[in-house]
Amino acid sequence: MKKSNNLLGGILLGFLMGVGVISLMAYSSMDDVNITETKAAKERDSYFPNTEPLAPDEMRVVALGTGMPTARPKQAAACFLVELGNGDKFIFDAGTGSAERLSAMQIPYNHLDKIFLGHLHTDHFGDLDAMFVGGALMGRQKPLRVWGPSGDTPERGTKYALDHLFKALTWDLDGRAGITDPRGYFLEANEFDYRGVNKIIYEENGVVIRSFPAIHALDGPVSFSLEWNGLKFVYGSDTFPNKWFDEYAKNADLAIHECFIPVPAMVEKFKFTPQAALPVATQVHTAPEAFGKVMSMIKPRMAVAYHFFNDYDTQPDVYDRIRSTYDGPLSLAIDYMVWNITKDKITTRMAIVDEDIWPPTATEKAQIPDPNIRIPYSKFISDGKLDMKDIIQPIYDEINEMYGLDEKQEDN
Ligand SMILES: [Zn+2]
Ligand SMILES: [Zn+2]
Numbered sequence: 001m002k003k004s005n006n007l008l009g010g011i012l013l014g015f016l017m018g019v020g021v022i023s024l025m026a027y028s029s030m031d032d033v034n035i036t037e038t039k040a041a042k043e044r045d046s047y048f049p050n051t052e053p054l055a056p057d058e059m060r061v062v063a064l065g066t067g068m069p070t071a072r073p074k075q076a077a078a079c080f081l082v083e084l085g086n087g088d089k090f091i092f093d094a095g096t097g098s099a100e101r102l103s104a105m106q107i108p109y110n111h112l113d114k115i116f117l118g119h120l121h122t123d124h125f126g127d128l129d130a131m132f133v134g135g136a137l138m139g140r141q142k143p144l145r146v147w148g149p150s151g152d153t154p155e156r157g158t159k160y161a162l163d164h165l166f167k168a169l170t171w172d173l174d175g176r177a178g179i180t181d182p183r184g185y186f187l188e189a190n191e192f193d194y195r196g197v198n199k200i201i202y203e204e205n206g207v208v209i210r211s212f213p214a215i216h217a218l219d220g221p222v223s224f225s226l227e228w229n230g231l232k233f234v235y236g237s238d239t240f241p242n243k244w245f246d247e248y249a250k251n252a253d254l255a256i257h258e259c260f261i262p263v264p265a266m267v268e269k270f271k272f273t274p275q276a277a278l279p280v281a282t283q284v285h286t287a288p289e290a291f292g293k294v295m296s297m298i299k300p301r302m303a304v305a306y307h308f309f310n311d312y313d314t315q316p317d318v319y320d321r322i323r324s325t326y327d328g329p330l331s332l333a334i335d336y337m338v339w340n341i342t343k344d345k346i347t348t349r350m351a352i353v354d355e356d357i358w359p360p361t362a363t364e365k366a367q368i369p370d371p372n373i374r375i376p377y378s379k380f381i382s383d384g385k386l387d388m389k390d391i392i393q394p395i396y397d398e399i400n401e402m403y404g405l406d407e408k409q410e411d412n
Pocket of ligand 1: 119121124
């Protein structure tokens with residue numbers, strides 16, 4: 001992208017200087033076009049996680065889930081990561097399948113402790129348990145902080161959902177007592193009023209996050225804006241087009257809004273009846289034509305459409321329908337799409353992920369677990385253990401020697 005800008009700049013400069021055919025010379029003399037026999041280009045056409053520092057004034061947004069409730073290999077359900085040049089990182093929605101994509105970004109889990117949920121459909125928070133437990137296991141040595149809306153009854157609110165998720169994990173968490181660093185196994189529920197209109201729900205370190213109501217399925221869903229350093233990111237979660245998005249997403253640098261599968265594709269590929277597809281795709285959700293109209297009203301620097309299966313055969317129809325109502329900058333999101341945003345420029349690329357990576361190293365040393373708080377097996381179960389002491393003792397000897405320890409096998 002920058003190359004072509006420079007090329008254009010070079011041509012323009014050339015004409016201004018009264019030089020005729022200069023484009024090739026201008027092209028090769030630009031600083032950032034620096035490929036030689038031994039030197040690689042500074043600017044990359046793809047994003048390789050954990051290889052690019054963020055500039056102090058830069059925001060990077062990564063799509064970690066752009067699909068539907070039924071996660072598929074190509075698209076997890078809703079999740080977007082926002083990284084800021086001040087070091088802060090925020091996760092918006094945590095849909096099913098997105099925890100795996102998050103790991104591909106190679107970010108230490110201690111930096112991933114803030115999640116904002118737009119609503120409580122599983123395609124927007126179905127991987128919260130994986131991020132909660134997996135993150136703690138891999139070095140988030142502090143509670144996971146979660147923000148989400150209230151509901152029209154307490155049972156439909158975020159706090160209820162998190163309290164009960166925590167209870168559902170009783171066996172998991174009890175089974176880790178005394179075995180792993182305990183500090184990450186806490187959920188901090190920050191429930192806010194879903195009726196708040198552009199209310200601040202988070203303000204730390206120069207970052208302001210506001211919520212405003214969304215219209216989707218039941219009372220409760222919200223959309224978010226994040227403002228930092230003169231940049232504005234907006235995330236709709238799920239919603240029918242609404243007046244609050246029109247007002248509070250205006251002039252966003254990056255505006256993400258759902259854009260649902262067109263009705264014919266719902267009928268042909270999902271085998272919905274037309275009678276069922278119409279209300280789901282146009283009333284509970286936002287049809288592509290309606291997405292386009294919303295973006296024409298708010299005029300973001302970049303509009304991002306998500307929440308449809310984005311394939312070679314479905315994309316053209318989605319695109320044409322959006323273009324019937326919107327002609328501005330547009331990304332049809334797919335998992336691992338990346339936007340780098342500064343005041344001057346928005347770059348859209350794809351991340352190239354490494355399937356072989358391990359979770360990144362923790363930023364702090366783990367606490368040594370206290371074996372005294374382990375919950376023991378019953379005699380019935382421990383009596384079922386085969387005697388492996390002579391097989392396992394050499395492993396203890398090996399590790400004790402390797403690390404200068406004096407660890408002893410457990411009795412049962
Ligand atoms: Zn939903
Ligand atoms: Zn959804």
